[in-house]
Amino acid sequence: MTTSTSAITPVVATLRAEVAGPVLLPEDPGFATATVGFQTYGPHRPDVAVLATTTADVRAAVRVAADHDLPVAVLNSGHGVPPRYTGGLLVATRDLAGVRVDPGRRVAWIEAGAPWSAVIEAAGAHGLAPLSGSTPHVGAVGYTLGGGLGLLARRFGYAADHVREIELVTADGTTRSVTARTHPDLFWASRGGGGNFGVVTGMEVDLFPVPTLYGGGLFYDAPLVGEALRAWRDWTSAAPEEITTSVALVPFPDVDGVPDPLRGRHVLHVRIAATLDVATGDEVIAPLRAVGPRLLDAVGELPYTDSATICSDPTEPMGYQTTNLFLDGLPDQALSGVLDRVGPGAPSPQVLEIRHLGGALRRPPAEANCVSHRDAEYLLGLTRRTPPDATPEQAAALRAPHAEVRAALRPWSTGASYLNFLDGDGADTERVRSAYTPENYRRLADTKARWDPRNLFRHNRNVPPTAPTSPN
Numbered sequence: 247m248t249t250s251t252s253a254i255t256p257v258v259a260t261l262r263a264e265v266a267g268p269v270l271l272p273e274d275p276g277f278a279t280a281t282v283g284f285q286t287y288g289p290h291r292p293d294v295a296v297l298a299t300t301t302a303d304v305r306a307a308v309r310v311a312a313d314h315d316l317p318v319a320v321l322n323s324g325h326g327v328p329p330r331y332t333g334g335l336l337v338a339t340r341d342l343a344g345v346r347v348d349p350g351r352r353v354a355w356i357e358a359g360a361p362w363s364a365v366i367e368a369a370g371a372h373g374l375a376p377l378s379g380s381t382p383h384v385g386a387v388g389y390t391l392g393g394g395l396g397l398l399a400r401r402f403g404y405a406a407d408h409v410r411e412i413e414l415v416t417a418d419g420t421t422r423s424v425t426a427r428t429h430p431d432l433f434w435a436s437r438g439g440g441g442n443f444g445v446v447t448g449m450e451v452d453l454f455p456v457p458t459l460y461g462g463g464l465f466y467d468a469p470l471v472g473e474a475l476r477a478w479r480d481w482t483s484a485a486p487e488e489i490t491t492s493v494a495l496v497p498f499p500d501v502d503g504v505p506d507p508l509r510g511r512h513v514l515h516v517r518i519a520a521t522l523d524v525a526t527g528d529e530v531i532a533p534l535r536a537v538g539p540r541l542l543d544a545v546g547e548l549p550y551t552d553s554a555t556i557c558s559d560p561t562e563p564m565g566y567q568t569t570n571l572f573l574d575g576l577p578d579q580a581l582s583g584v585l586d587r588v589g590p591g592a593p594s595p596q597v598l599e600i601r602h603l604g605g606a607l608r609r610p611p612a613e614a615n616c617v618s619h620r621d622a623e624y625l626l627g628l629t630r631r632t633p634p635d636a637t638p639e640q641a642a643a644l645r646a647p648h649a650e651v652r653a654a655l656r657p658w659s660t661g662a663s664y665l666n667f668l669d670g671d672g673a674d675t676e677r678v679r680s681a682y683t684p685e686n687y688r689r690l691a692d693t694k695a696r697w698d699p700r701n702l703f704r705h706n707r708n709v710p711p712t713a714p715t716s717p718n
């Protein structure tokens with residue numbers, strides 16, 4: 247709900263007195279660019295945006311918002327926007343983007359706005375790598391708060407499993423150093439609980455001695471897509487933990503910028519990242535190459551600093567709608583259900599991705615966190631491009647195949663979702679609930695009631711606080 251001009255004016259005056267960074271109203275130049283990032287569909291309309299330049303700015307913004315009962319949203323890269331909201335205060339963190347690496351302790355301190363690319367570069371200078379994901383443009387903090395399923399996930403687990411300290415501005419406007427020792431409940435909940443517990447101004451994460459990878463992509467043309475998909479599924483059953491793979495069905499447009507062999511083709515892209523030497527890696531993926539000729543085969547040794555080339559995710563802002571589900575298995579019937587609806591020749595071009603899970607993802611971290619559903623075998627995601635100005639009816643038509651694919655996969659779906667891939671209006675309360683086991687969800691809601699009982703931080707993938715129980 248929008249706050250009236252008479253109510254917002256004193257808020258803005260206080261913010262401008264207390265915050266060093268720009269404080270913008272919707273009519274101010276720069277407001278539109280400050281409030282939109284990668285995702286351009288489903289615009290948000292906060293009453294006021296604070297472009298934080300220091301952690302003190304974040305603290306002041308949260309305190310002022312709390313004093314005036316204004317909900318607080320956080321925007322960094324815009325790769326995981328929450329359901330559409332109107333009103334409240336937006337804290338934009340992209341100018342708070344420092345990264346410090348301590349090579350001796352193999353850790354990085356990452357400020358709220360740093361993209362993975364900055365961490366990869368800083369760590370790479372010391373032969374180290376973070377647990378980053380498919381694209382280095384995603385914000386490291388936002389990604390880690392939601393779990394963080396990375397290129398080397400089967401080898402090292404979730405990024406949230408390797409956080410040492412979180413600097414968090416809680417709903418009372420206090421900055422807290424959150425560790426397993428200082429605030430066990432917040433530490434457990436923040437690693438996997440998204441932005442529900444405050445604004446993170448920085449975090450310390452582990453780095454790993456991975457200067458180079460065995461990795462890249464294999465691309466199969468439409469006639470081989472079904473066979474390659476089945477071969478990949480069979481191969482995953484015995485793949486070692488050192489190798490993490492995913493497959494994507496991608497309908498490439500026939501436009502400049504798409505590599506020539508892929509232009510205008512609907513392909514299967516097998517994405518590979520492994521901590522293996524080239525000879526062992528080639529041996530391990532031989533059954534995938536044996537399927538037949540590839541349009542492109544670019545798997546080999548590459549520096550971790552080039553790891554963005556493995557998935558080649560889009561980098562320019564775009565509008566899209568997504569859905570995702572964890573799966574226990576992928577029998578032929580499940581694969582046919584997917585291919586019939588979104589494979590080559592299907593009426594509705596969608597990007598479909600299936601990630602192979604297992605390995606270290608199954609094991610709880612040394613310090614438990616709320617990341618759930620560790621037993622699932624695969625994670626499936628669907629993405630449909632959607633113009634920023636699509637009407638609700640147009641948007642619904644574009645995402646219709648999502649429901650069809652979900653229905654076709656019901657027998658093999660665990661019913662659970664992955665928090666980080668819940669986006670826009672698809673990140674409603676029920677889908678967020680499905681990202682956790684019932685026990686973890688209850689514990690998250692209780693933690694929320696303790697630290698943010700008014701749900702100040704609700705413009706996110708929200709876990710509402712447990713309702714207070716009556717004293718009688």
Ligand SMILES: Cc1cc2nc3c(=O)[nH]c(=O)nc-3n(C[C@H](O)[C@H](O)[C@H](O)COP(=O)(O)OP(=O)(O)OC[C@H]3O[C@@H](n4cnc5c(N)ncnc54)[C@H](O)[C@@H]3O)c2cc1C
Nearest residue numbers: 322323324325326327379380385388389394395441446706
């Ligand atoms: C192309 C693409 C590739 C992706 N690849 C992966 C992947 O490989 N693995 C994976 O796990 N995820 C992946 N994601 C999902 C991504 O990690 C999540 O959507 C994540 O939330 C994005 O964080 P952000 O800060 O970049 O985005 P934003 O949209 O700016 O933020 C998303 C949400 O994160 C929370 N948040 C961000 N920063 C803070 C903060 N400082 N304090 C408190 N809350 C905060 C807020 O609730 C905010 O609404 C991908 C997304 C896209 C679009």
